[in-house]
Amino acid sequence: MTTAAFTPRVFSGIQPSGGLTLGNYLGALKRFVEMQDAGTHETIYCLVDLHAITVWQDPAKLAHNTRELAAAFIACGIDPERSILFNQSQVPEHAQLGWIFNCVARMGWMGRMTQWKDKAGKNAENASLGLFGYPALMAADILVYHATHVPVGEDQKQHLELTRDIAAKFNHDYGTDFFPLTEPVIEGVATRVMSLRDGSKKMSKSDPSDMSRINMTDNADAIAQKIRKARTDPEPLPDNEAALEGRPEARNLVNIYAALSEQELPTVLAEVGGKPFSEFKPMLADLAVAKLSPISGEMARLMKDTAEIDRILSRGAERARGVAAPIIDRTYEIVGLVR
Ligand code: TYM
Numbered sequence: 070m071t072t073a074a075f076t077p078r079v080f081s082g083i084q085p086s087g088g089l090t091l092g093n094y095l096g097a098l099k100r101f102v103e104m105q106d107a108g109t110h111e112t113i114y115c116l117v118d119l120h121a122i123t124v125w126q127d128p129a130k131l132a133h134n135t136r137e138l139a140a141a142f143i144a145c146g147i148d149p150e151r152s153i154l155f156n157q158s159q160v161p162e163h164a165q166l167g168w169i170f171n172c173v174a175r176m177g178w179m180g181r182m183t184q185w186k187d188k189a190g191k192n193a194e195n196a197s198l199g200l201f202g203y204p205a206l207m208a209a210d211i212l213v214y215h216a217t218h219v220p221v222g223e224d225q226k227q228h229l230e231l232t233r234d235i236a237a238k239f240n241h242d243y244g245t246d247f248f249p250l251t252e253p254v255i256e257g258v259a260t261r262v263m264s265l266r267d268g269s270k271k272m273s274k275s276d277p278s279d280m281s282r283i284n285m286t287d288n289a290d291a292i293a294q295k296i297r298k299a300r301t302d303p304e305p306l307p308d309n310e311a312a313l314e315g316r317p318e319a320r321n322l323v324n325i326y327a328a329l330s331e332q333e334l335p336t337v338l339a340e341v342g343g344k345p346f347s348e349f350k351p352m353l354a355d356l357a358v359a360k361l362s363p364i365s366g367e368m369a370r371l372m373k374d375t376a377e378i379d380r381i382l383s384r385g386a387e388r389a390r391g392v393a394a395p396i397i398d399r400t401y402e403i404v405g406l407v408r
Contacts, residue, residue, distance in 0.1 A: 075249045079104050080216035082115040082157070082207075085135040086126065088274035091283040091361075094145065095259035095328045096222030102146035104220055104254075112152040113214055113389060114142060116382075119157045119164065120206060123199040124188070136378045137368065141285055143381070144367035153392075155385030157210065162393035166209035167202075169404060173239050174205045174231070183227060208232040212248050213393045220254040223261040224271060229253040243403050259328035265299040268317025283357065286365050293354040296322075301346045308342025310334055322346075326353050329360050 081101060083093060105112045116138050121131060135156050142154055157163050179185060179201055189196040199206075207228050211219055212235075219229055229251065236248035264270040264281040272282045283292055301318050313320040326349075327337045341349050371378065401408055 159386035
């Protein structure tokens with residue numbers, strides 16, 4: 070069965086492991102809001118706290134980061150009435166389906182995941198079992214809602230291919246077409262926002278250098294300083310895309326400008342082509358501050374009433390369970406688990 074047979078439904082998640090970056094915003098959050106506002110799909114967004122604890126999290130910080138991430142979603146434009154917004158651990162159906170998928174997925178599949186290899190590194194013996202099984206829980210997040218579309222950044226592509234493999238193997242093993250083969254939605258100019266210090270590395274909250282990234286909580290001065298100091302080459306900006314070849318830092322900054330100003334790349338290049346970085350960087354800094362400051366201001370305001378955030382998350386979890394529980398019931402039946 071193709072996804073066409075299923076209700077059009079978007080699911081995506083972000084880990085509340087602290088330090089939301091401009092990469093998370095442009096590659097994920099901003100697009101979540103666009104998909105909500107398009108009104109073509111049901112939209113379900115999740116703070117994946119069970120994924121966060123696959124590596125050590127300080128308990129007090131985890132709770133704080135979860136609420137702060139909820140505030141970020143709302144500040145960016147997620148409306149908890151129109152979308153379902155909740156944290157993963159409040160919906161036990163994720164872990165229930167996650168276990169079943171642990172029994173469907175193969176060790177070899179997991180071992181080939183580049184994020185596993187990057188995160189576990191040379192010390193795989195010492196990594197948690199949860200980190201190894203991470204992609205099976207991610208597949209469960211998506212499939213426990215029969216989600217048809219998953220907006221993510223480029224770095225999640227392999228995990229989404231694995232999600233399709235898990236759905237296909239389950240369907241095959243149990244002779245059913247119960248789970249959809251979900252479509253990744255990796256679109257736009259900002260699916261891979263790069264480090265400000267090294268155009269060949271992804272912008273990441275775990276990079277040791279804070280100058281490599283813009284954090285959603287950075288103030289205007291910090292944003293302007295990071296852009297001013299961003300690595301570039303000595304040439305002025307080109308006026309066409311082909312000439313960005315071999316200039317990863319220039320490409321990154323222009324992509325960020327295009328994504329923030331919601332323009333196509335050729336339009337931006339027509340505007341900025343020929344300008345030196347000394348002229349372009351202040352334009353980018355002004356734009357970034359204009360777009361990001363209202364969000365961080367709103368996050369700070371929302372964080373003053375964490376009881377309200379908690380109410381929103383538990384209401385979201387209740388609604389999420391309304392979708393997930395019947396899917397778990399039917400999955401148990403298919404597998405032969407007596408209820
Ligand atoms: P996480 O928390 O690392 O990142 C959240 C989202 O942000 C995107 N992203 C980026 N996009 C563009 N440029 C960047 N530099 C950049 N850095 C991060 C990520 O691609 C992601 O979309 N495994 C997921 C969380 C997850 C999930 C899911 C996602 C758990 N279950 C189910 C979708 C569906 C993760 O660790 O994302």
